[in-house]
Amino acid sequence: MNTDLDEKLVALYLAGDETALQSLVRKHTTGVYNFVAQLVGYGQNAEDVSQEAFIKAWKSLKKFDLDKKFKPWLYRIARNSAIDFLRQRKATVPLVNTYDDEEVNEADYVVDPEPLPLEQAISSETKEAIQKLVNSLPSIYSTVLKLYYLEEFSLPEIAEILNESIDTVKSKHRRALIKLRELVSEDRNLAKN
Amino acid sequence: MTMETKLVGTKIIKVSLIVFGLLIAVMAIFWAGMMTGFRKARFSYQWDKNYNVLFTRGPGHKMPPMGDVRGREFMDANSAFGLVIGVNSSTLIIKGDDDIEKSIFITNQTVIRRGPETIGAGDIKSDDRVVILGVPSSTGQIEARLIRLMPKL
Amino acid sequence: MPKFSNLFEETVYLAVKDSRLVTPSATLADRVLFAIERKKRFYASVKLAIYSLVTITSSIGLAVVWRIEGSAIINSEAIQLLSLLFSDFSIVASYWQDYAFSLLESLPVVSIIVVASFAWAACASLWMAARTYKTFNHRAVVRV
Numbered sequence: 001m002n003t004d005l006d007e008k009l010v011a012l013y014l015a016g017d018e019t020a021l022q023s024l025v026r027k028h029t030t031g032v033y034n035f036v037a038q039l040v041g042y043g044q045n046a047e048d049v050s051q052e053a054f055i056k057a058w059k060s061l062k063k064f065d066l067d068k069k070f071k072p073w074l075y076r077i078a079r080n081s082a083i084d085f086l087r088q089r090k091a092t093v094p095l096v097n098t099y100d101d102e103e104v105n106e107a108d109y110v111v112d113p114e115p116l117p118l119e120q121a122i123s124s125e126t127k128e129a130i131q132k133l134v135n136s137l138p139s140i141y142s143t144v145l146k147l148y149y150l151e152e153f154s155l156p157e158i159a160e161i162l163n164e165s166i167d168t169v170k171s172k173h174r175r176a177l178i179k180l181r182e183l184v185s186e187d188r189n190l191a192k193n
Numbered sequence: 194m195t196m197e198t199k200l201v202g203t204k205i206i207k208v209s210l211i212v213f214g215l216l217i218a219v220m221a222i223f224w225a226g227m228m229t230g231f232r233k234a235r236f237s238y239q240w241d242k243n244y245n246v247l248f249t250r251g252p253g254h255k256m257p258p259m260g261d262v263r264g265r266e267f268m269d270a271n272s273a274f275g276l277v278i279g280v281n282s283s284t285l286i287i288k289g290d291d292d293i294e295k296s297i298f299i300t301n302q303t304v305i306r307r308g309p310e311t312i313g314a315g316d317i318k319s320d321d322r323v324v325i326l327g328v329p330s331s332t333g334q335i336e337a338r339l340i341r342l343m344p345k346l
Numbered sequence: 347m348p349k350f351s352n353l354f355e356e357t358v359y360l361a362v363k364d365s366r367l368v369t370p371s372a373t374l375a376d377r378v379l380f381a382i383e384r385k386k387r388f389y390a391s392v393k394l395a396i397y398s399l400v401t402i403t404s405s406i407g408l409a410v411v412w413r414i415e416g417s418a419i420i421n422s423e424a425i426q427l428l429s430l431l432f433s434d435f436s437i438v439a440s441y442w443q444d445y446a447f448s449l450l451e452s453l454p455v456v457s458i459i460v461v462a463s464f465a466w467a468a469c470a471s472l473w474m475a476a477r478t479y480k481t482f483n484h485r486a487v488v489r490v
Contacts, residue, residue, distance in 0.1 A: 033370040339437045
């Protein structure tokens with residue numbers, strides 16, 4: 001994914017090119033919407049929060065450091081907008097910062113006793129099933145997995161977006177995979193495949 | 194060195210030069226103010242010290258009222274502008290708009306002009322309006338280098 | 347591309363990366379751009395109002411201040427000395443140091459500063475108002 005383009009578009013907009021802003025917005029609308037929807041739910045709420053996030057990002061664009069990456073910065077603003085939205089609604093903010101910090105047992109994670117097939121052998125049904133299981137995870141886990149595998153943010157970038165330490169993000173990522181593995185084991189059909 | 198480092202370096206140099214230039218300008222202006230104030234203060238002191246020697250009291254001569262703030266300002270040491278209230282071959286007494294009298298010493302270096310003509314000290318009359326460029330003397334006078342008679346209003 | 351420590355993780359990656367993102371309503375991007383445009387216009391109109399007020403106030407102030415201080419400047423010794431530059435340039439050039447000091451001494455500095463400050467405020471705010479109006483008047487192409 002060419003994120004250098006984002007920074008170039010920001011620089012162009014700051015230099016006076018209005019179409020650059022339009023390009024940026026159209027490029028990231030769907031991604032921001034899906035990210036925000038994990039916190040506030042899909043639908044009108046996610047659209048409203050997405051709009052608010054883009055407006056906040058636009059207001060802060062002059063302060064944006066062009067040496068940094070635009071997308072993590074935008075997503076961080078989107079996350080903050082979602083949290084503000086939930087607080088205004090007095091809804092429960094998903095536990096993104098407070099969770100059990102116990103050390104993960106390395107043995108549960110590193111050794112894979114049953115190696116799984118490679119991409120060529122993964123059927124589309126299997127993929128869909130895994131996607132559903134990912135979506136069924138608590139949002140603190142599904143968010144990290146989607147940011148890492150779908151949006152292809154690095155772990156430091158995810159830490160920046162979620163305003164957490166890198167170690168915390170790494171830990172969440174490991175836990176997410178462990179939880180996912182448990183769910184896969186429970187699904188006998190999936191386990192067979 | 195990356196392009197970014199070069200650009201940052203250039204910006205730092207540019208900002209430093211501007212700040213340095215501004216500092217120099219401010220200091221120069223401050224120095225000019227100090228010099229001007231000192232010269233005026235010195236001349237005013239000498240004028241005051243020699244007042245009785247330079248000026249005789251009588252009609253047309255007026256001490257500035259004690260309460261007048263303007264009278265307390267230091268006088269211009271290198272120039273004068275006002276009405277002639279007394280004249281002879283070597284000295285001119287000028288009264289400015291601030292009612293302060295100045296004694297102008299006419300030397301053989303002094304050029305006196307009315308319009309395009311060069312005239313003599315004898316052609317200056319009372320109530321002529323003049324502007325004078327000169328050099329302050331140690332006796333509280335201005336040694337005139339140029340006396341220009343202004344057209345009557 | 348993320349790094350994988352085992353095949354399970356790689357499988358998860360291959361599955362998740364093919365997730366179809368839920369598409370928001372077709373008008374979301376346009377609504378975002380329109381909202382930004384509205385905000386831009388609002389800020390521009392506030393700025394325009396402020397700059398216009400400053401321009402008007404400083405212009406009135408300039409007129410008042412000029413009335414008070416203008417004659418002090420016009421009738422000052424400095425103006426008379428400046429006229430010598432045109433009428434007696436050669437003599438002034440001969441005694442340029444004394445001339446420079448005489449100008450410095452006779453400048454009605456306070457009057458000039460006061461008048462110049464109001465004039466600067468009026469010009470600067472007018473320029474900023476004109477610049478803001480130009481932005482305010484510019485229409486971004488947004489299809490809603």
